[in-house]
Amino acid sequence: MFDSLSDRLGGILDKLKRRGALTEADVGEAMREVRRALIEADVALDVVRSFTDKVRSRAVGVEVIKSVTPGQMVVKIVHDALVETLGSDADPIDLNAPAPLAILMVGLQGSGKTTTTAKIAKRLTERGKRRVLMASLDTRRPAAMEQLATLGTQVEVNTLPIVPGQSAVQIAKRAMDAARFGNYDVVMLDTAGRVTLDEALMAEVAEVKAATNPHEVLLVADSLTGQDAVNTAKAFDARVSITGIVLTRADGDGRGGAALSMRAVTGKPIKLLGVGEKMDALEDFDPQRVAGRILG
Ligand code: GDP
Numbered sequence: 001m002f003d004s005l006s007d008r009l010g011g012i013l014d015k016l017k018r019r020g021a022l023t024e025a026d027v028g029e030a031m032r033e034v035r036r037a038l039i040e041a042d043v044a045l046d047v048v049r050s051f052t053d054k055v056r057s058r059a060v061g062v063e064v065i066k067s068v069t070p071g072q073m074v075v076k077i078v079h080d081a082l083v084e085t086l087g088s089d090a091d092p093i094d095l096n097a098p099a100p101l102a103i104l105m106v107g108l109q110g111s112g113k114t115t116t117t118a119k120i121a122k123r124l125t126e127r128g129k130r131r132v133l134m135a136s137l138d139t140r141r142p143a144a145m146e147q148l149a150t151l152g153t154q155v156e157v158n159t160l161p162i163v164p165g166q167s168a169v170q171i172a173k174r175a176m177d178a179a180r181f182g183n184y185d186v187v188m189l190d191t192a193g194r195v196t197l198d199e200a201l202m203a204e205v206a207e208v209k210a211a212t213n214p215h216e217v218l219l220v221a222d223s224l225t226g227q228d229a230v231n232t233a234k235a236f237d238a239r240v241s242i243t244g245i246v247l248t249r250a251d252g253d254g255r256g257g258a259a260l261s262m263r264a265v266t267g268k269p270i271k272l273l274g275v276g277e278k279m280d281a282l283e284d285f286d287p288q289r290v291a292g293r294i295l296g
Helices: 003-019 024-040 045-059 062-066 070-086 113-126 142-155 168-181 199-212 227-240 257-266 287-295
Strands: 101-107 132-136 186-190 216-222 244-248 270-274 282-284
Touching (some): 024 062, 024 070, 045 070, 062 070, 070 287, 101 113, 186 199, 216 227, 257 270
Parallel strands (some): 101 186
């Protein structure tokens, strides 16, 4: 997802490094090029502006311009600013709450929500040694419920038995009860997705949230949709207060804009990246590592 941005930034910074001595004008010119590269990567304009302002103000300092390797210092400044923009520290799923702890999965249809629910459940079961129960709350699409049940069999995680005719809230409550009686540690609630953001969707998610008091509310967003993914996150956060974001299709040819804008625009951390269709294709989102990847 960062290939093209990485090439562009690499080229700009290499030019600076080769120059030896640097003037303020050199830094200014490089920042104009960085600005163009970020805009082409579909990074939100406000984020582009604050990023380049931050780098410029740090890079025109006397110590940098007068240093023996000013280019290297600018690269370090860009790296640090990228890490800050991406959220500074890795922010994994928080399991620090009494069992059964609920994780509410929200997002638009097709974002990869059901797949991600099963990926997380698999990871919590295998690596975290947690007992996990998954439940689909998609009352309008029986196929979605069956999809989660199939994935559950595949990753060897139990799913709540399907009872036709129940509302999303009723299913969610049944899942919490089943988890209590069955001594589960974690309940993953896969809410219904819609093609567009609508009030009915938000009202249902809000109702489920109120009924289950989830410890994490994770928004699943498709990185290929760029700034739309960021707007979706903003809208969900405003309505149901999300705790984090999973950015899917990071293996695709997205331009990186969603990843770079998400934290700054929503204030919420990207916790995980979906990097493929397979059940193991899930990575922790570590700002340090991602910044390193972007700068090559
Ligand atoms: P939902 O409607 O949001 O529940 O979306 P699904 O979980 O059904 O996913 C829709 C499609 O996207 C499926 O074919 C998934 O295999 C695929 N998918 C989900 N996450 C990723 C990802 O990180 N990378 C890739 N390449 N495909 C993904």
